[in-house]
Amino acid sequence: MTDEQLIAAAREAALKAYAPYSRFSVGCAIESADGRVVTGVNVENACYRLGVCAEQSALSAAQSAFGLQNVARIAVSGGHLSGEALSGDVVCTPCGGCRQAIFEAAALSGRDVEILCTNGDGSSVERHSIAALLPVGFGPANLTDAG
Ligand code: THU
Numbered sequence: 001m002t003d004e005q006l007i008a009a010a011r012e013a014a015l016k017a018y019a020p021y022s023r024f025s026v027g028c029a030i031e032s033a034d035g036r037v038v039t040g041v042n043v044e045n046a047c048y049r050l051g052v053c054a055e056q057s058a059l060s061a062a063q064s065a066f067g068l069q070n071v072a073r074i075a076v077s078g079g080h081l082s083g084e085a086l087s088g089d090v091v092c093t094p095c096g097g098c099r100q101a102i103f104e105a106a107a108l109s110g111r112d113v114e115i116l117c118t119n120g121d122g123s124s125v126e127r128h129s130i131a132a133l134l135p136v137g138f139g140p141a142n143l144t145d146a147g
Helices: 003-014 054-065 096-109
Strands: 025-032 037-041 071-082 085-087 114-118 125-129
Touching (some): 003 037, 054 071
Antiparallel strands (some): 025 037
């Protein structure tokens, strides 16, 4: 799948976000090493702090579909819903918690997972790796000395 296709999948997914409180819809598409794609959206809650991010939703779908160890590439798009489309100028990068969750998948896969981050209308794209977004992260290897 091309970058453009993966981003389109993330933007399309965002249309199904449940974000009545922030009114900021996020979609995430994850591609496996063998080309399968799953998506996720942010799902908010009246108890604000219990909302779930799009990346976490998509990682859950990825685990069910092909396993976190097969995560290869991720696209994230965030913005507001304007008519039938996702809009907005500011590029959506994964929050700290989502970086930690992606770091776990990267540790399992042994890949420096690539993350394509876009604004709502998809016109601005930033290409990052999880190592760049979460340098010196804490992952499974840090638990080596646990009892
Ligand atoms: N959000 C995500 O889904 N992913 C991120 O990486 C950043 C933030 C969601 C959480 C909340 O529902 C809304 O965007 C505003 O923060």
